[in-house]
Amino acid sequence: MKLLSASILAAALLAGCGGMQTAATPDTPTRTVDGVLIGPNGMTLYTFARDTANSGKSVCNAQCATNWPALLAPEAAKPMGGYSVVVRDDGKKQWAYNGWPLYYWAKDVKPGDKTGDGVANGAWKLARP
Numbered sequence: 001m002k003l004l005s006a007s008i009l010a011a012a013l014l015a016g017c018g019g020m021q022t023a024a025t026p027d028t029p030t031r032t033v034d035g036v037l038i039g040p041n042g043m044t045l046y047t048f049a050r051d052t053a054n055s056g057k058s059v060c061n062a063q064c065a066t067n068w069p070a071l072l073a074p075e076a077a078k079p080m081g082g083y084s085v086v087v088r089d090d091g092k093k094q095w096a097y098n099g100w101p102l103y104y105w106a107k108d109v110k111p112g113d114k115t116g117d118g119v120a121n122g123a124w125k126l127a128r129p
Contacts (some may be wrong), residue, residue, distance in 0.1 A: 029071060029083060029095045030102070030127075033112075037097060037127040039071050039104060042111035045127040047100040054084075054099035061089045068116075068124070070094040071102040082129070102127055 030037045030045060037045040048068065050059050060068050065088075073093040077085045084096045095102050105116030105124070117126045 028081070029073065029077075030097070032129050035128055036114070037102065037129060038111070039102070041104075043104050043108055044112070044114050044116070045071060045097075045102045046105055046116050046124050047097075047127050048103060049123040049125070051101050056084075056086050058086055058088050058094055058101040060101070060103060067106050068103040069106065071104065097127060097129070100127070 030039055032038065039045050046068065048058075048060050051057075052059075058070060060070070070088060070092070071094060073085050073095045075093060077093055077095070079085060082098050084099060086094050086096050086101050088094050103124075105113075105119070107113075107115050114126060116124050118124065
């Protein structure tokens with residue numbers, strides 16, 4: 001009976017892990033929560049439809065970058081897995097995933113907020129792995 005109870009408990013625990021987080025490691029700049037990329041600060045990340053994937057560039061600068069801060073990469077950052085590095089107009093480095101530069105939304109105030117999804121007639125989307 002104890003074996004059956006332990007099996008049921010294990011199955012229940014595993015079934016409840018659908019929203020479980022994949023931790024960011026020193027080798028990855030993000031983690032995944034509920035199918036969405038999350039930055040090291042716990043905030044939701046977004047992509048911008050006006051960027052061109054794999055161009056190595058972000059088109060979100062000036063006021064755009066105030067509203068949509070970049071997920072900045074350290075100066076020594078190197079591409080890894082699906083992650084690449086783009087150089088911004090100001091010379092700073094930014095992480096990209098599958099070629100798409102990654103951004104935060106200034107109006108998200110706490111981890112789990114996703115208020116930027118669909119902003120600007122759908123130009124901003126949740127970043128997904």
